[in-house]
Amino acid sequence: MQNLETTERDALTRIDAALDEGALEAIRIELLGKKGSISELLKGLGALSPDERKTFGAQVNAMRDRVSARLADRKTQLGDMAMEARLASERVDVTLSPRPELSGRIHPVSQILDEAIAIFADMGFSIAEGPDIELDDYNFTRLNIPPEHPARQMHDTFYLKPKPDGSRHLLRTHTSPVQVRTMLAQKPPIRIIVPGRVYRMDSDQTHTPMFHQIEGLVIDESAHMGHLKWILEEFCRALFEVPKVEMRLRPSHFPFTEPSAEVDIRCDRSGAEIKLGQGNDWLEILGCGMVHPKVIEMCGHDPAKYQGFAWGMGLDRLAMLKYGAPDLRAFFDADIRWLKHYGFAALDVPSLAGGLSR
Ligand code: DAH
Numbered sequence: 001m002q003n004l005e006t007t008e009r010d011a012l013t014r015i016d017a018a019l020d021e022g023a024l025e026a027i028r029i030e031l032l033g034k035k036g037s038i039s040e041l042l043k044g045l046g047a048l049s050p051d052e053r054k055t056f057g058a059q060v061n062a063m064r065d066r067v068s069a070r071l072a073d074r075k076t077q078l079g080d081m082a083m084e085a086r087l088a089s090e091r092v093d094v095t096l097s098p099r100p101e102l103s104g105r106i107h108p109v110s111q112i113l114d115e116a117i118a119i120f121a122d123m124g125f126s127i128a129e130g131p132d133i134e135l136d137d138y139n140f141t142r143l144n145i146p147p148e149h150p151a152r153q154m155h156d157t158f159y160l161k162p163k164p165d166g167s168r169h170l171l172r173t174h175t176s177p178v179q180v181r182t183m184l185a186q187k188p189p190i191r192i193i194v195p196g197r198v199y200r201m202d203s204d205q206t207h208t209p210m211f212h213q214i215e216g217l218v219i220d221e222s223a224h225m226g227h228l229k230w231i232l233e234e235f236c237r238a239l240f241e242v243p244k245v246e247m248r249l250r251p252s253h254f255p256f257t258e259p260s261a262e263v264d265i266r267c268d269r270s271g272a273e274i275k276l277g278q279g280n281d282w283l284e285i286l287g288c289g290m291v292h293p294k295v296i297e298m299c300g301h302d303p304a305k306y307q308g309f310a311w312g313m314g315l316d317r318l319a320m321l322k323y324g325a326p327d328l329r330a331f332f333d334a335d336i337r338w339l340k341h342y343g344f345a346a347l348d349v350p351s352l353a354g355g356l357s358r
Helices: 004-017 021-032 037-047 050-089 108-122 177-185 225-240 293-298 315-323 328-332 336-342
Strands: 133-135 169-171 190-199 210-220 247-254 257-268 281-291 307-314
Touching (some): 004 037, 021 037, 021 050, 037 050, 108 225, 108 315, 177 190, 177 293, 210 281, 225 247, 225 257, 247 281, 257 307, 281 315, 307 315, 315 328
Antiparallel strands (some): 190 210, 210 307, 257 281
């Protein structure tokens, strides 16, 4: 007859010595698996006399229960230990202050974009987006700029290689194609802003081949130029965080609006910094107008029922004005010293309630 006490003691010692859940499982199989040593003991009971079977059977069963309980305990223990080891190895010291020389800065364009979004979101606009690589049809034709229209030259477009069928993709020259995409996809009322990158072959102090715009589009049954003017004035006031911004609406022409206007802001560009609200210079910040009925029609809506206005403004220009940066090209030079000077702290998220740029 096997010495049950020794078997049990050995089993418990091995269980306690198991160092991980894999080893523990192997021990469990050796003891309690189909061919495990304790299972074999139970199988041997049949060969015993009824009396022996009763006492020995009870003892083996009791032992098996104790061994199972110890296995379960050890499993919990090993699980806890593994979790603790993992927590210790993945620990992050959130009290450690950032090293200033390593902390990143938010680019003025990202900052002004967050500010603009906060303002327009407060007015009830939602954000729409479109691709940088755009169809000619959306960038031009459906905005009432048919092929051969002289306005196409003015856009200094970067074209992609023509496809076999002759159609060409291009780098969008403005965010206006997202007006088209939105009108094709949804029914008025529409109230969207469209932030994004745009591209033109152009480079000087106030032009770079890639720059940023925010487009706005409102289409419903009664939107008019007065609403547009109010929105733009409110926007400038909130953005520049001053009671009044001197704005000038000049009559202008865009094929996709009628009537059209351009908006300038008074500033002083005589010194090293560009200054807002003084001086005799005007910086053009946006184009706008009432959406041309032909555009509404080409985008799938009835111009006799729907009308609205749109604008497209240069975000980089707004950042130059607000933060006094005189040269647009520096925005994209990735010069860390420039970013240190003009950049923003990462945790200062702009909000109207918090004061946009503090
Ligand atoms: N897309 C024009 C540009 O980039 C700006 C513009 C003018 C947008 C008038 C508009 C608009 O939506 O109505 O020069």
